[in-house]
Amino acid sequence: MPDKETTHAETREYALSSCNTHDVVPGHGTELIQADAWTDVAPWRKAERKRLIDERLAVDAEERQAKSDRIASRLDLTIGKVSGRIVSGYWPFRGEPDLRNWAIKVIERGARIALPVVIKKGWPLEFRVWGPGDPLERGVWNILVPSHGPSVQPDVVIAPVVGFDQANYRLGYGGGFFDRTLAAMPKRPFVVGVGYSNSRIQTIYPQPHDIPMDVIVTDE
Known part of the structure; x- marks a missing residue:
C-alpha cells in the first residue's frame, strides 16, 4: 500500500481529501479510501476482488x-x-x-x-x-x-x-x-x-x- 496508510490494530484508515471524508470502503466499515487516488484504489480493488471470488467459490x-x-x-x-x-x-x-x-x-x-x-x-x-x-x-x-x-x-x-x-x-x-x-x-x-x-x-x-x-x- 502507499505510505499514506496508517495501521492501528486491525483498523486501517486512508488519507482523505476534505471532499470525500464520508467514503467508506464497502464491506469493511472502518476502512476509508481516497476515491480519486488510483494508488489507493488499485490495491483496494485487488483485495476486494480476492474476497468476492473466494466467497463465490465457497458456494456449493x-x-x-x-x-x-x-x-x-x-x-x-x-x-x-x-x-x-x-x-x-x-x-x-x-x-x-x-x-x-x-x-x-x-x-x-x-x-x-x-x-x-x-x-x-x-x-x-x-x-x-x-x-x-x-x-x-x-x-x-x-x-x-x-x-x-x-x-x-x-x-x-x-x-x-x-x-x-x-x-x-x-x-x-x-x-x-x-x-x-x-x-x-x-x-x-x-x-x-x-x-x-x-x-x-x-x-x-x-x-x-x-x-x-x-x-x-x-x-x-
Whole structure:
C-alpha cells in the first residue's frame, strides 16, 4: 500500500481529501479510501476482488447453478428478442454464473453467440462466433475460446462481474479488457453485467477508464 496508510490494530484508515471524508470502503466499515487516488484504489480493488471470488467459490456448485438459472431467466426479460442479433457470452471461470445452456437456447431462437478472445495484453478483445460442436482451445487464464471463426461486432455484450456497484460499474479481474474493448467499438452494444446478488458493493471507486454497464442482472 502507499505510505499514506496508517495501521492501528486491525483498523486501517486512508488519507482523505476534505471532499470525500464520508467514503467508506464497502464491506469493511472502518476502512476509508481516497476515491480519486488510483494508488489507493488499485490495491483496494485487488483485495476486494480476492474476497468476492473466494466467497463465490465457497458456494456449493449446485447452489451456484440454481443462481445461474435464475440469472438466465432474467436475461431473457432484459434482452428481449434475440433473433438476428449477435450476443456475446463467455465461458465460465472461477465460479462465474454458468450460462452455457442459456446460450444454446439463444442460438436455437435465431441469434448467434460470440465468445471473447484475448489477442494480446493491452489490446481490445476479439469476439468470435461459436456454436455447439465448434472447436475450442485454451486461451489466456486457461479459459476455453473458439479456435477459429469469424470476428464479429456483437449487438449485446454479456460481461461477468466479480463485483458491481449501484451505478452499474463493474469490478472485473483487473486486466481492463472489457473497458478497453467497449471504448474501441465503433458502435456501442447493449452491455449487460451478470453476477450474483451478494457481489454488490457500495462503489468500485470508478476511474476515468471505467465504463458502466447498461444494466446489471443478478439472481435476485
